[in-house]
Amino acid sequence: xxxxxxxxxxxxxxxxxxxxxxxxxxxxxxxxxxxxxxxxxxxxxxxxxxxxxxxxxxxxxxxxxxxxxxxxxxxxxxxxxxxxxxxxxxxxxxxxxxxxxxxxxxxxxxxxxxxxxxxxxxxxxxxxxxxxxxxxxxxxxxxxxxxxxxxxxxxxxxxxxxxxxxxxxxxxxxxxxxxxxxxxxxxxxxxxxxxxxxxxxxxxxxxxxxxxxxxxxxxxxxxxxxxxxxxxxxxxxxxxxxxxxxxxxxxxxxxxxxxxxxxxxxxxxxxxxxxxxxxxxxxxxx
Amino acid sequence: xxxxxxxxxxxxxxxxxxxxxxxxxxxxxxxxxxxxxxxxxxxxxxxxxxxxxxxxxxxxxxxxxxxxxxxxxxxxxxxxxxxxxxxxxxxxxxxxxxxxxxxxxxxxxxxxxxxxxxxxxxxxxxxxxxxxxxxxxxxxxxxxxxxxxxxxxxxxxxxxxxxxxxxxxxxxxxxxxxxxxxxxxxxxxxxxxxxxxxxxxxxxxxxxxxxxxxxxxxxxxxxxxxxxxxxxxxxxxxxxxxxxxxxxxxxxxxxxxxxxxxxxxxxxxxxxxxxxxxxxxxxxxxxxxxxxxxxxxxxxxxxxxxxxxxxxxxxxxxxxxxxxxxxxxxxxxxxxxxxxxxxxxxxxxxxxxxxxxxxxx
Numbered sequence: 117x118x119x120x121x122x123x124x125x126x127x128x129x130x131x132x133x134x135x136x137x138x139x140x141x142x143x144x145x146x147x148x149x150x151x152x153x154x155x156x157x158x159x160x161x162x163x164x165x166x167x168x169x170x171x172x173x174x175x176x177x178x179x180x181x182x183x184x185x186x187x188x189x190x191x192x193x194x195x196x197x198x199x200x201x202x203x204x205x206x207x208x209x210x211x212x213x214x215x216x217x218x219x220x221x222x223x224x225x226x227x228x229x230x231x232x233x234x235x236x237x238x239x240x241x242x243x244x245x246x247x248x249x250x251x252x253x254x255x256x257x258x259x260x261x262x263x264x265x266x267x268x269x270x271x272x273x274x275x276x277x278x279x280x281x282x283x284x285x286x287x288x289x290x291x292x293x294x295x296x297x298x299x300x301x302x303x304x305x306x307x308x309x310x311x312x313x314x315x316x317x318x319x320x321x322x323x324x325x326x327x328x329x330x331x332x333x334x335x336x337x338x339x340x341x342x343x344x345x346x347x348x349x350x351x352x353x354x355x356x357x358x359x360x361x362x363x364x365x366x367x368x369x370x371x372x373x374x375x376x377x378x379x380x381x382x383x384x385x386x387x388x389x390x391x392x393x394x395x396x397x398x399x400x401x402x
Numbered sequence: 403x404x405x406x407x408x409x410x411x412x413x414x415x416x417x418x419x420x421x422x423x424x425x426x427x428x429x430x431x432x433x434x435x436x437x438x439x440x441x442x443x444x445x446x447x448x449x450x451x452x453x454x455x456x457x458x459x460x461x462x463x464x465x466x467x468x469x470x471x472x473x474x475x476x477x478x479x480x481x482x483x484x485x486x487x488x489x490x491x492x493x494x495x496x497x498x499x500x501x502x503x504x505x506x507x508x509x510x511x512x513x514x515x516x517x518x519x520x521x522x523x524x525x526x527x528x529x530x531x532x533x534x535x536x537x538x539x540x541x542x543x544x545x546x547x548x549x550x551x552x553x554x555x556x557x558x559x560x561x562x563x564x565x566x567x568x569x570x571x572x573x574x575x576x577x578x579x580x581x582x583x584x585x586x587x588x589x590x591x592x593x594x595x596x597x598x599x600x601x602x603x604x605x606x607x608x609x610x611x612x613x614x615x616x617x618x619x620x621x622x623x624x625x626x627x628x629x630x631x632x633x634x635x636x637x638x639x640x641x642x643x644x645x646x647x648x649x650x651x652x653x654x655x656x657x658x659x660x661x662x663x664x665x666x667x668x669x670x671x672x673x674x675x676x677x678x679x680x681x682x683x684x685x686x687x688x689x690x691x692x693x694x695x696x697x698x699x700x701x702x703x704x705x706x707x708x709x710x711x712x713x714x715x716x717x718x719x720x721x722x723x724x725x726x727x728x729x730x731x732x733x734x735x736x737x738x739x740x741x742x743x744x745x746x747x748x749x750x751x752x753x754x755x756x757x758x759x760x761x762x763x
Contacts, residue, residue: 293507294502294503294504294507294508295507295508295509295510295511297468297502297508298500298502298508298509298510298568298571299510299521300468301466301468301495301499301500301502301572302495302499302521302522302525302571302572302574302575303492303493303494303495303496303522303525303526303575304521304525305492305525308525312510312512312513312521313510316512317510317511317512
């Protein structure tokens with residue numbers, strides 16, 4: 117169905133205008149864009165490999181040779197930051213994609229079918245929500261085994277209930293609209309009704325939630341890596357860098373400082389962008 | 403009138419809504435439509451009127467099973483659509499279409515006008531992609547829009563234009579029956595006539611049977627062949643539009659007619675024969691449901707529920723319909739001053755000449 121992207125062309129221009137008029141959204145967008153560019157350009161940047169050790173420069177403070185200093189086995193912290201950005205962003209985006217791809221259809225089915233289908237999906241969602249997000253992610257990651265891929269799956273599953281809830285509530289709200297009744301009145305089947313009438317109209321709040329959840333997922337990945345359940349050594353990730361850095365906080369504070377700043381800025385960026393998207397997509401003030 | 407065969411017929415049609423369901427005890431239900439028998443003849447314009455909350459929109463949706471009835475039958479030709487399975491009902495929707503009240507909320511904001519009008523064709527597998535595009539252009543022209551409007555989005559149009567898009571969408575699949583749920587009540591008065599005219603033209607052109615729901619008698623006066631008056635979920639009077647407007651037989655019909663303002667000097671004022679709101683439909687009054695607001699009510703009205711009686715041409719549910727002499731709307735022409743009559747006659751002649759010229763070039 118090609119009409120959906122086409123159909124958003126006009127509301128989109130208003131959306132961009134509102135987004136551009138919001139300075140914090142622009143700052144958020146720039147922060148996100150910066151880290152995405154750094155992560156993508158990692159192989160091209162003139163830094164040593166992230167796993168290259170220099171035994172003559174162990175735990176050296178920032179200098180001209182190593183701008184961000186070196187870690188406990190002489191690896192360049194800047195390089196590990198850059199390569200670690202890949203793991204962080206990938207974990208954030210992929211786990212949220214997992215959450216959206218699994219959660220939105222479940223939520224839409226729940227809100228569309230109602231009845232016992234809804235009851236079953238809702239009880240399942242509540243069961244998942246009963247456990248705190250990070251605890252659930254840790255439990256799932258521990259169950260699946262430590263690796264970046266499993267960490268992303270664990271975070272995705274832990275973030276899924278939020279998307280089920282939002283998609284369900286939005287679907288139920290859209291279902292009361294006259295235009296959905298008009299789709300039934302012309303004799304439209306369930307699938308085109310969902311793809312043309314429900315999904316495009318519940319998309320904006322899901323996009324906002326996805327952006328904000330990327331920030332949460334990045335922190336979760338850092339937490340899992342910190343606990344050794346995420347990215348496995350020697351491959352770098354900001355969380356695992358923090359994990360090692362905690363042993364040398366007094367001798368080499370820069371080892372903890374840079375990953376901390378990185379996580380802070382990228383999470384801030386996604387949060388500002390998400391808030392900006394929410395305001396720009398809000399139909400109440402045009 | 404020879405008895406034309408009914409295309410849509412209901413028998414004992416009921417729909418209840420549960421308003422509150424306590425953990426113990428009986429659920430509280432509203433009987434929105436309570437035992438409605440209707441016969442709508444092929445090719446006629448049938449109007450269902452009543453005030454807000456009387457159940458007329460529910461009845462409209464029951465006629466095409468946009469909501470399922472609690473009981474009773476809806477016969478379309480030889481099919482009882484009340485117990486048709488989902489697939490068969492969906493296929494039948496090609497012939498039974500619906501026009502919605504609110505043109506602002508009944509068009510999907512994320513679909514182009516062309517996609518909206520083409521959708522019923524796609525849903526029923528009518529024509530090739532090319533043929534559908536041509537049909538969309540033709541329908542747009544028929545409702546007074548331009549074919550290039552197909553690429554635009556609903557929010558770019560005015561209320562009247564949107565309602566015409568809704569009409570084009572309803573007509574796309576070539577339906578036999580079109581139900582309009584207050585199709586003009588959300589529009590400006592100046593636009594209402596325009597949309598009513600389009601509906602009438604299209605009805606002739608496509609040979610439709612129109613069922614129009616309205617709370618405004620003025621709108622349907624010149625449009626409807628027959629009228630059913632609804633009160634608290636029941637039909638209280640049916641009849642041909644002319645007869646019902648001139649000689650109402652139910653006090654409620656009289657009250658509705660009295661509420662129509664007449665734009666003429668010295669005319670009677672629009673008056674309120676009935677006061678107060680519709681009684682609570684959860685606990686409808688005993689006996690005749692209208693007795694709480696009826697100025698002719700007697701003891702029997704409070705205790706006995708009157709049944710709808712009479713022939714197909716005119717039915718009424720009132721204990722006193724034979725004895726009451728109720729006032730209707732006289733033909734507007736009869737008490738016009740002589741000068742005004744002459745002007746109207748001149749105008750009609752001119753219109754007739756114009757019509758003749760256009761038909762015989």
